Every structure is written in structure tokens, then in C-alpha cells.
Amino acid sequence: MTDSKYFTTTKKGEIFELKAELNSDKKEKKKEAVKKVIASMTVGKDVSALFPDVVNCMQTDNLELKKLVYLYLMNYAKSQPDMAIMAVNTFVKDCEDSNPLIRALAVRTMGCIRVDKITEYLCEPLRKCLKDEDPYVRKTAAVCVAKLHDINAQLVEDQGFLDLLRDLLSDSNPMVVANAVAAISEIMDASPNAASALEMNSVTINKLLTALNECTEWGQVFILDSISNYTPKDDREAQSICERVTPRLAHANAAVVLSAVKVVMKLMEMLDTSGDYVTSLVKKLAPPLVTLLSAEPEIQYVALRNINLIVQKRSDILKNEMKVFFVKYNDPIYVKLEKLDIMIRLTSQSNIAQVLAELKEYATEVDVDFVRKSVRAIGRCAIKVEPAAERCVSTLLDLIQTKVNYVVQEAIVVIKDIFRKYPNKYESIIATLCENLDTLDEPEARASMIWIIGEYAERIDNADELLESFLEGFQDENTQVQLQLLTAIVKLFLKRPTDTQELVQQVLSLSTQDSDNPDLRDRGYIYWRLLSTDPAAAKEVVLAEKPLISEETDLIEPTLLDELICHISSLASVYHKPPNAFVEGRGGQRRVLPVKSQSEGTTEEPAAPAPVSQPAPQPTVIPGADSLIGDLLDIDLGPGPSMMQQQMYPAQQAAPIQPAGNTGGMDIFGEGLDNLLGGGSSGGDMLGGLGDIFGMPQSQSYIPPQEVWLPATKGKGLEITGTFARKSNQINMELTFTNKAMQPMSGFAIQFNKNSFGLMPAQVLNIRTPLPPNQSASTSLPLNTTGPVQKMEPLTLLQIAIKNNIDVFYMSTQVSLHVLFTEDGEMDKKVFLKTWKDIPAQNEVQYTINNVQHNADTVSQKLRNNNIFTIAKRNVEGQDMLYQSLKLTNGIWVLAELKIQPSNPSFVLSLKARAVDVYEAIKTVYENILHN
């Protein structure tokens, strides 16, 4: 007999009937009725009207019935919170039942009822269950703490549940430990307060490693994930953790394996890369990763996405395993595409022949996406492995002969890249390409073909005819194609000016007059003026040498890659996006890879500008799909684009057509933007002003105006202005990026050199990309002070490296010290007195601050807003004496005495601290704040 009979009730008075049955005296009938109710609930009918009747059945000895009633409660308690209270008594009673199954069931269910009133009653039973004699109950209670925290975090923290949970880490039962770990990770993720209370240390980690050997596969995953969030104190500890984690690589469960890989990948960062141990670790990682490819396809997919990250981080791990990534006929498409990606990453001279044979095979398959990607892959091979380029090109030509439309188009797109990588080598095939002109219907393929024609206009006899044929349908073309056509015809004109004048006129007028696409119009005008003012310069600009294209594509930006390595086997690792890109809300702290410890006195690197740590060679340009247009623009950035821009505007008068309205508008816009974002001081002031209006406390703190840190001339067109601010306990670096170059910028990343206060970015640089030419983007980068420390001269010096798709730039600035003043810098009066006396007199320094226009009260308010606390105020002979204290993030206390004479705008500041180096910087802060 099956349960399906419960679904077959069709009578009209169904609810009514059920009600009667639920209230029946016969136990069996009651149970049948509850089952019917649950069946209705399952098919989505609303049976909440039966709430009181179902709850009435709760007091039963029948476990099955009890479970069903509990299930009903979980589903409907939220819609009937008042009635849910009726159930509390039974829950509390069940938590004391003699049968551990029932105790656990009660505490488990109670935690799932997200009704505030019930939550209050949960605390006591939960406390008991956490200390229950039966491990089954304890493990359930551990998870319940996390549930409760999710409903009411404050309650959990106030009631001391965090300590109880922490105690469970020492439980004798491994399952209890595992669930406690899971609950702790969950809570730490959600609440920073709790995070500090639950922080792991080497003792707890040791306990976890012991439990690791004995708990279930899932428990092992919880424990490994938790260990992966822990940063060992030195390389020795890191190695010992690795040693105890590596046996997990032989577990049958893929999740255990991947979590173990995550721990090892992370801790390896702390170990000596050239050491034998790391070599042996790297050897151990490959086989389990390969084995994951025999798992279920979904798990293969997760594994492949992660392998993609792992080979970018450490290309040596799988360098000999190319064959396992060969595609099988019956692989799902998502597995095929990922395998292809990894094949390209692993391609080298030693295996190129095999890879190429495979790719050729794939290119004749039926799945369009897969075929396209395979054709593209052949092009990537050509670019990556120079000796194989010729073979790749001939393979591509073979494919073009197949005349399969999308294969031909894809091939032309990649051949364009090959031409750029190896100029003057394969142009003999242009004729073959031109044969296929008519079949190209995709914008990217058309654009590529047009680029080829323009680039090699001098070798193609009928280049003008070919381009002209494209020009006929100019208006209907995709922007990408229009831009390319414009450039190609200008190139043609510069190469063969005599017979193409008409053509160039035509295209210029089409793009400037008949188009409402601003990019196209702008480019049209640029060319027009260039050609009309100085054709020689035009030649230099338009036919300039192009920047190299990179060997690797789609490389993940290094800081993001490091973050993703910390998230191996999670959604982030599959999406290749940081968690905060798809998880709402707090999302927890950003994870960073640990750095190699200095415990063994390894030679310190010289304080050169922050090195961008990345083992893989840095590509010069990353021609991702989004920057493709810029790539094709063909204007070299070299000679300083800002100069060119200036030239442009005076040239307006000379331009053959006066587009006054248009450019006027554009001009104003440009300046406006500059003033708004890039133009020196305005940014910070505006923020301050806004803050004043709204009376927001955090914005009353002093924010220095933005300064230019990287002038566009040094940044190849990238200008960066910035300042520092402290908002609600958080140090922020306010940055404004202005693109003064002529191509979009993308791939921004930031890194700090070691500095006096251990400042480092707390997140990846979050900026809207690509940043189009002549536009600005502002961002606020949270900083923390947990980075490596090295004393700088001057103390506040901060060296910053910025990377984008063009280059890496170095700049330096001075941190305004006040952002490092902490909120807890208010010293007790007595301590202040004692400290003042304790610090020797020779440590005291006096400064005069001139021209202050505020009275004592305003001054102390202004300073307090910046975490300089006035502890006492005295009036001595008509002078106001303010005694103040402040504390730096690194724990240095500074005491100050501010002497104010009425009607005298010069204040006298005396500073006392044990570290005298900070005086200068502090004085500057006082000056800035008081003059503000």
C-alpha cells in the first residue's frame, strides 16, 4: 500500500471533513487525517486553516505522527504566529523526553520556526540540549545555535551561546565537533562581533584536525572549510596542517577532496616555493584532481572550473596531464567547453601537435558553440606557441575550405589576431579570405575582415572596391563594423591617397553627419581634423605600430585569482566572481591568501614599489571581448594622448564642417566632468558640504581634498586623484580614475607596498569597467591595517601600484594620519595624568598653530569628530587648556595639550608620546582640522 491514496481527496467540504477527522478519538484516524493534510500541503493547497486542529495532535507518543505535525508547524507557524505559541509547551516538554530522537527532533524543529515569540522560549531547552548526554542531541543543538543566531543574533550573543558552542569544539564526539564547526563558520560569516569571539587559534585547529579523521564525509568538509579560513602563525604550522590534511585527498567524496585542495593551495603560499615539501605537495595534488574528472558530470564541471583557477595560480600542477582534458563525445556541453579552456591553458610546445589534432577534430563536430570555441582555440594556439603558428594557420585554412558558415567566420576572427601577432608572415592567405567576403554576416567577423583589408590595403589590389561594397549598407551595420570600416578606409586613404579621396569623404560624412552614435561621430571628427590639418601626423597616428597582443586570454586579475583560490569548491570559484558580486548583504570579510612568513629570516625584499605578485608572465594587453573595440582602434597611446586632445579643439575652426552645436555641448560636458570629479579640490569639499547639510556624524570627520596622485602624463592617460577618509570605523581610500587616453581602460587592480601602519586594501578594487575615454569613475576602497609593516620615511608615505590593461603604474602619497585614529582613543583621566608624567620630558614637543578662527568648544568638537578626544579642560589665567588623547591603529597613544588664548588666533600644541616619530604627522593633522 502506498501513500498516494492521500492525494486523492476531491470532495468539496475537504477542509471541513479533515477538521472532523483530526479531532477524532481514534489514533489511527487522526494519523490518517494528518497525512492527508500534509499531502494537501505538498501539492500546494493552503491548509493553514487547520492549524489549531493539527497542533492538537502534537501531543502523541507516535513518532511518525509527531514528525508530521512538526513538519506542518514549520510550514505554517509564520502565517499563524499567535497560534504557534500553543505549540511551545509541547516543544519544551519534548526537549526533556527520555528518547533522544524526540529531544533532538524538538530542538531541531523549534529552531526552524522563525517566530520571535517562540524564539524566547527556545533558549532554555537549547541550553540543556547543548549539554545533553546523547551526542545525537548535542549535534542537533549545535546547528540550532546557528539557526537562532540567524533569527536573533543579539540574543545568541547575550545568552552566552557562543561560548557553549565553542566548548563543543572539544566534544568527545566527532559529529558534534563537525556540526559545531559548521555552526561557528556560519555565525562568523554573518556577524563580525561574533567572529572575534569565535576566532580559531592553533589549539582549536588542532582539535579540528583530530576530529577530521573520525567524522562523516560532510563533517570533514565543514572542518576543512573552516581550516581554510585560518591563517597559521608561521610556515612550520602551515606545513604541519598540510601534512594532516593531505590524506583527505584520497577520500571518495569529491567535496572532501576539493576542500582539502583548497586548504593545501592556500597554505602553500606560506611555504618556501623552492623547498622539497612544496614540490611533493604539488605532485600530490595532480592525481586527485584528475580523478575528479571521472565523477558525475556536474561535479566534473565544478572541478574543471576550479582547475581553471588552479592552473592559473600554479601552472606546474597539471602540466603533464593534457590528455585527461580531451573531450569525449558524450560529455555534456558545459563540460566540453570547460575542458577546451583548460586545454588551451596547458598548451605548450611539447604537446601542441596532439592538441591541434584534437582541436581540428572538435571543429568538425555539430554543436555550434563548441565548434566556434574550438576554432578560436586553434587561433590561440598559434599565438601562444610560435613554432606551431604555421600549422595552425594551415589548419584554419582547411576549415575555411569546409565553407561551414560559422566556422569560416570564427576562423577569420582569429586569423586577424594571428596577423597582429606575426606581422608580414601569413599575408599570402589574404586572397583566400577575400573569397569568403560575402558569407560573413556576423559583426565580429565582418569587423575583422575589414580590419584585415584596411591593414593590408597596399597588397590588396581591389581594397577600395571591397571596402566600398561594405559602405553601401553602412547605416545598417553594427557599431563595431562601422568603426572598423571608418578606420580601414582612412588607412586605405593614407596608403593610396590618389584614388580613394571620394571614398574617405563619403565615410567621414556618413559617420559624422548621418550617425547618432557618439563614438562613431567622435572618431569621424578626429580623423577628419587630423587629415585636414596635418596628414603627416595623421599617418603617424593611424598607421602607428600596434601594441602586442597577449598570449593568454581571459586571465583572471591576480588579486581576484588569489581571492578565488580561497573560495575553491564554492559558487564563487565556479562563477569566477568574488562572493560579494552575487551574495547579498554582509557576505563576510574578503579572503586573502596568507603571505609567506618571515620567521626564517628570509631576505627582505628592498622597499621597491609594490611588486605585483604573480607567477605567470604579465600580458601586455588582454584583448578580452569587452576591450576589443579599443584594441582595434589602432591608435597608439605612446606619445601622450592628452596632447593630442588639446590639439584637437583649436582645430575645430579649421574643420571643413562646423558642428558647432554638437561640439559645444561636448566641450561643456568634458569640463564639467573634470570639475566634478578630476578637478582637484572640489570632490572632497562637496562631500563635506553634503555631510553638513544632512548632519551625518561620520561625514563631519575631516576629509582632505583629493589630490592628483598619478598625473595622466605618467599614467599613459590614466589620471588618479585620491584622498583618505574615515567613516564609521572604517578607513577608506577615495579614488577617482579619469581616463584621458583614447581607448577604454579595464582590468584595474591595486596593491600597496609595505608601509608604516600595515595599510592594505580590504577588498578588490571595485570600479566600473571598462572606463571609456574622457570619463571618470570614483570608488571608495576600504582599507585595513593587517598588512605587512615597514617603517617608511616620511612615516606616512604610502606607495601604491595600480594596474590596468595598459600597464602597471607606481605612485606614492602621504596618508593623512587622522584616518588611523581609532574610536577608542579616549583615555581615562587618571591614566592620562599618570601617562603624561611617565613619559620623559624630552619627549615633549611644542608647535604653534597660527590663524585658527575657532573657540575652544568648536575646536574640541571638531577634533572629537576625528577621534581626538578632549579629556579635560582647564582655564588657567584666562587661557583655555585642552587635554587630549588619541590612539593609532597600531596601538600608539599620543597625548596632547592645546593652549588657547582668547583673541589670539595662534594656538600652542604640546605633544607627548613614547614614539616621537609620529609628531610631525599629528601636527599636520591638527593644522588641517583646525584650519578646515
Add this chain to the structure above:
Amino acid sequence: MSASAVYILDMKGKVLICRNYRGDIDMSVIDKFMPMVMDMEDEGQMSPIVQHGDVAFIYIKYNNLYLVASSKKNANVALVFSFLHKLVQIFLEYFKELEEESIRDNFVLIYELLDEVMDFGFPQTTDSKILQEYITQDGHKLEIAPRPPMAVTNAVSWRSEGLKYRKNEVFLDVIESVNLLVSANGNVLRSEIVGAIKMRVYLSGMPELRLGLNDKVLFESTGRGKSKSVDLEDVKFHQCVRLSRFENDRTISFVPPDGEFELMSYRLNTHVKPLIWVESVIERHAHSRVEYMIKAKSQFKRRSTANNVEIVIPVPPDADSPKFKTTVGSCKYAPEMNAVLWTIKSFPGGKEYLMRAHFGLPSVENEDQEGRPPISIKFEIPYFTVSGIQVRYLKIIEKSGYQALPWVRYITQNGDYQLRTS
């Protein structure tokens, strides 16, 4: 960290049963799932993970069902997928089969199981043998209210205490599957053995087992490097095996679960000749006919025999009027697979057989482009392992001191065995 809810859907995306574990999502969000999967499929963007707003759907398909987990956090996807597959396995062990019908027929039990195997998105006990001890199909009677078995929280969470057998026996099956990928021009692209040691354990009490293999690493470390041994590239163990012990001295020691389970699996690359080799000559005369000449060769020792050999030869979907000629075995056209099945019951080593097939083709060409599926082969060779792996001993120690007999069986079979055609 993990799943917010788990759903089981039918092919149309209708929810058959679901369980909300965290209460942090609107359960009706699942209505978006099926349309999104359909869209992605249409665009050729298939993926086992679908993101809708801030909810990620992580799903697998089984028979005509979708098992979907949803999450709002940065969930551990490997964990979620393993869990979903495990869930299928549990249902199979409970209900023998898993389909729409079996979900409806057992919905009470499924609710109970869903409550037990995951709590707040964290997977808990998923060993179906242990689950069956306290979650049963026939409603619980008043008198004997079940208690959580010790094993649920024990260090040995896979075996219950107090088992008794009159005859203590252990059966070991060493099964090697050969994965092969051969290119159209006859080059072996990949040749790999995936081995598994499966056990059926009928032993009383809490026995300690130790398994000895001719493992190369072990032999070299103990100075027996010259004996015939096998170099296992990657080994995966059932969770009963003490991994740290294996890492230290390569000892495989464990307390086994009761009944049937897979003790370990291993993987190694081989350079041996493919056991069964097929050469094909395909002559295609467009619009009229296609002819196949298939030569199958057994490349293992003469004293071994492959049983139930089935060679699957793909043919065009629009082929008709099949004609076959063969000396050995039988041929069958399977239009539902677009293939010819050539079956040979017994194929001794060192032999070569031939088969010819002839099909008519329609004079009107099929519009769709066809793929070129590979030829695949199924076979079984008993009493033989390609890798040469051997069970040297299986020691069984139980405190009551009984004698138990281990039985060992070897078999080699096809895994993913594909030969591409041109």
C-alpha cells in the same frame, strides 16, 4: 554556506516535494527555475548551476526528475552536488527506483528522510543502511519507539554493533574498467584503468580488516621492489578506511560496513594494447547507400576470454534496409540508438572477426548536420585484471576470534570505451 532548500521537480518543473531548510528564501522562487533552464538550453548555454537574482539553483537530473538545491550564499557547490547525488542513492536504496510515482507513494517517508539527512543546509547522516535502522517504512509502533542508532554519531558511523552471522564470510570483487579513447586515425589518445574493489561483508561483531595489495609504493618501501607490483596513480577510499594510516605506511585498515559497499577505487594509465581493437571502413555513397566493414580483434592472452562483447556501430539516422554478414555472433539494427549492435557471446584472446553491414540512404539529404558518434564496445573478461593488481591477503580480526573466509574474484570490463570514426 550550504543549501537553503531542496526541491524535487518533475519534467515540467512542477514541485513534487520540497523542504525549506533555512527559511531565507521565498519558496516560490522555484517557479523561475524551469523557464530559465529551458532558455539556457535553447541558447546552448547549459549549466548545472543557474543563478536567478541572488538565488543560485544547483541541480542534477535523475530519470524524469530534477533535484534542485537553492542557495543564497556562497555555497560549497561540490558539497551540494555530492549531497544531491547521495540523496538519489538513499532514495534508490529505500524505494528501489526513483521516479515521480515513487515520490508520491512515499511522501511521508521522504519528508522524514529530508528532515534527517540535512539540517539548516548542512548534510548530516546520509548512510542509508544506518538511516534504515531508525527511519522505516512501516509506521512506528508505540511500544518500540526507535532510538538513534549508536552509529549515527559514532566514530564508526557506518556500522551498527551487535551484528551476528552464523557463517562469517567476505566477498571481494576486483573490477577494472578500461577507459579508452582512440582517434579516427587509430592513435590511442587516452587509455586508463579505473579499478574498484567492491566488498560484500557478512561478519559478526566489530571486525578489524586489513587488506594487502601488490602496491608498488608499499613494495618499494619494504624492499620488495622486484616483485610484480602495480603503481596506483590515485586511490580513493570508502570513509571507513583510515586515511592517515594509508598515508603513513600504505596499510589499508578498516572496520567495514555491513553488506555491500565499495571499499576503494584507483586509477592508473596503461600502455598496454587496447584489449579489444576495432578497425572500421565506412564507405558512404551519398543518396544511395552506406557500407561498413568492421574488424574486431582481441588483443589479450589466449587463455582468457571476453564475454558478452557488444560492439555498437553508429549509423546515420536516416539509414534504412539493413543487411548484415558476419562469421561470428549476431547483428541487430537498433534504430532507436541509430546504431548496429554486433554481439559476440564469447570472444577468446588472439582472435579476429569480421562483420559487414549495408544500409540504404534516402535520396533526399537530411538538412541537419550530423555528428560522428564514436564506436563503443562493451565486454567482460573474468579472472583477469589489466593492471595485474592482486589481493595478497585480507586479515580479519574480531575479538571473539572467529575464522572468516575471504573470497576474491577478478574481472575486467569496458569503461568509457570509444573509438572515433572518420
